[in-house]
Amino acid sequence: MSNHASSVNPTPAGPASLGVAGVFPLSLFFAIGFVAMTAYFMYWGLDYTNHSQVMLFILATLFGVFMAFNIGGNDVANSFGTSVGAGTLTIKQALLVAAVFEVSGAVIAGGEVTSTIRGGIVNLAGMALAPMDFVYIMMSALVAAALWLLFATKKGYPVSTTHSIIGAIVGSSIALGVMLDGAPSALALVQWGKIGEIAVSWVLSPVLGGLVSYLLFSLIKRHVLVL
Numbered sequence: 691m692s693n694h695a696s697s698v699n700p701t702p703a704g705p706a707s708l709g710v711a712g713v714f715p716l717s718l719f720f721a722i723g724f725v726a727m728t729a730y731f732m733y734w735g736l737d738y739t740n741h742s743q744v745m746l747f748i749l750a751t752l753f754g755v756f757m758a759f760n761i762g763g764n765d766v767a768n769s770f771g772t773s774v775g776a777g778t779l780t781i782k783q784a785l786l787v788a789a790v791f792e793v794s795g796a797v798i799a800g801g802e803v804t805s806t807i808r809g810g811i812v813n814l815a816g817m818a819l820a821p822m823d824f825v826y827i828m829m830s831a832l833v834a835a836a837l838w839l840l841f842a843t844k845k846g847y848p849v850s851t852t853h854s855i856i857g858a859i860v861g862s863s864i865a866l867g868v869m870l871d872g873a874p875s876a877l878a879l880v881q882w883g884k885i886g887e888i889a890v891s892w893v894l895s896p897v898l899g900g901l902v903s904y905l906l907f908s909l910i911k912r913h914v915l916v917l
Contacts, residue, residue, distance in 0.1 A: 807859070834861065
């Protein structure tokens with residue numbers, strides 16, 4: 691019995707395990723590119739700003755890179771989890787597609803959302819603010835949202851990066867309002883009308899996404915998957 695058991699070959703590795711094992715060189719490649727691009731951006735940015743507020747620029751860059759890293763860890767998994775789970779894409783293919791199209795979307799179509807987050811949430815006319823106060827609001831929000839995304843990604847929670855950064859900006863703005871002018875004026879730094887519009891879009895997004903998905907699958911089942 692023992693001889694027979696010892697002669698049994700171990701179960702061969704399946705395609706899934708082979709695919710995961712091959713991810714490490716690709717991850718190393720992306721890690722090297724990540725570090726190289728960060729270093730280049732710092733070099734370019736310091737020259738662009740004439741080396742003004744060097745420490746602040748370096749901190750803001752590192753916070754932004756940390757946020758981008760966590761966005762990639764959570765949002766890319768949200769986008770391609772279904773494709774990888776269904777077997778239509780391997781992990782390698784999903785990473786390559788994400789590297790191209792996530793960046794392309796940010797560059798081509800991200801301007802309007804960036805504009806809203808940059809100037810549509812904090813009410814700069816709500817009270818007298820120094821320029822650096824606005825910088826501190828954004829940097830605090832960046833770190834807070836990045837830490838939450840890191841925690842959520844570690845736990846495997848698919849969360850919204852947009853919800854995270856907007857909530858962080860609102861929280862930082864209220865905290866600064868309390869520090870500058872006391873609790874009664876704390877809410878004056880937030881444009882609550884714009885927050886209401888954004889919140890409505892958060893409610894509509896899953897409803898519209900589910901409706902469109904239902905209609906598309908119904909058409910595919912009726913016209914493509916017909917036996």
